[in-house]
Amino acid sequence: MNPTLPRRSALVAAGALAVVLAVALGVARPWMPPVETPPIAAADEGISPAPLALPEHPTVLVFGDSWTYGSAATPRTHGYAHLLGGLLHGTTIIDGVRGSGYQKPGIDGPDYATRIRSLDAGIAPDLIIIQGSINDRREDPATFPAAVNAAWDALADVFPDAPVVVLGPAPHELPVGASTARIDHDLSVLAAQRAWWYISPVQEEWITTADYPWIIDAGPGLLHPSDAGHEYLAHRVIEALDRFRTAPITAADSAAPDPVE
Numbered sequence: 001m002n003p004t005l006p007r008r009s010a011l012v013a014a015g016a017l018a019v020v021l022a023v024a025l026g027v028a029r030p031w032m033p034p035v036e037t038p039p040i041a042a043a044d045e046g047i048s049p050a051p052l053a054l055p056e057h058p059t060v061l062v063f064g065d066s067w068t069y070g071s072a073a074t075p076r077t078h079g080y081a082h083l084l085g086g087l088l089h090g091t092t093i094i095d096g097v098r099g100s101g102y103q104k105p106g107i108d109g110p111d112y113a114t115r116i117r118s119l120d121a122g123i124a125p126d127l128i129i130i131q132g133s134i135n136d137r138r139e140d141p142a143t144f145p146a147a148v149n150a151a152w153d154a155l156a157d158v159f160p161d162a163p164v165v166v167l168g169p170a171p172h173e174l175p176v177g178a179s180t181a182r183i184d185h186d187l188s189v190l191a192a193q194r195a196w197w198y199i200s201p202v203q204e205e206w207i208t209t210a211d212y213p214w215i216i217d218a219g220p221g222l223l224h225p226s227d228a229g230h231e232y233l234a235h236r237v238i239e240a241l242d243r244f245r246t247a248p249i250t251a252a253d254s255a256a257p258d259p260v261e
Helices: 004-028 081-089 112-117 141-158 179-191 227-245
Strands: 059-064 091-096 127-131 163-168 198-199
Touching: 059 112, 081 091, 081 127, 081 179, 081 227, 091 112, 112 141, 127 141, 141 179, 163 227, 179 198, 198 227
Parallel strands: 059 091, 059 127, 127 163, 163 198
Antiparallel strands: none
């Protein structure tokens, strides 16, 4: 009998056990889906937005999808958009429709542009935060910029004096999918063209594999922020707004033409 056979059999058995353990760990870690294309770097185009100025007790319109609605928060009034009001010592007016996007109608309402056109101009927000949306990731990429511009044109028509902060899509799964990265990139470019502030949870890596399990509720049919995740997102948004408020005026911002006499 060949003396090396028992040793080879043991090695094969150990290798098979390692494969089984690896598969089991993969199944037990829903935050690690198959690898997709990495996120595209946000473009730096357009002119710099002016520093954000807010009153002491601002009224903030938070507009978006199910994340803004407060899905998976218990109760949903613990969603990030609701929490922003207290953190800002002001009031939030929340318009979140589950499943909606710039291109996609939602469960409880139509697409972004249609919803924006029906908003009450009388609420006169001191700030608008428009969030999302990963719900557009299966729509036609070619028509996405036009749908965004239609929504943002409507927003500027209804609230011409309110500053706008665009909160890009946050990943509900990791690694970040190619379509989510494409939406993030397109929104960053379009926001820069309007000199609107843009927050990129993708580029700033708000959600990583290390913290995904407590930020995202990965239960069946959920894949939305947990209570702790909504609180975390609210604080990250506040940090971004604080940066925008203290942002220096650049040469491009101050280079206004002399008035015609």
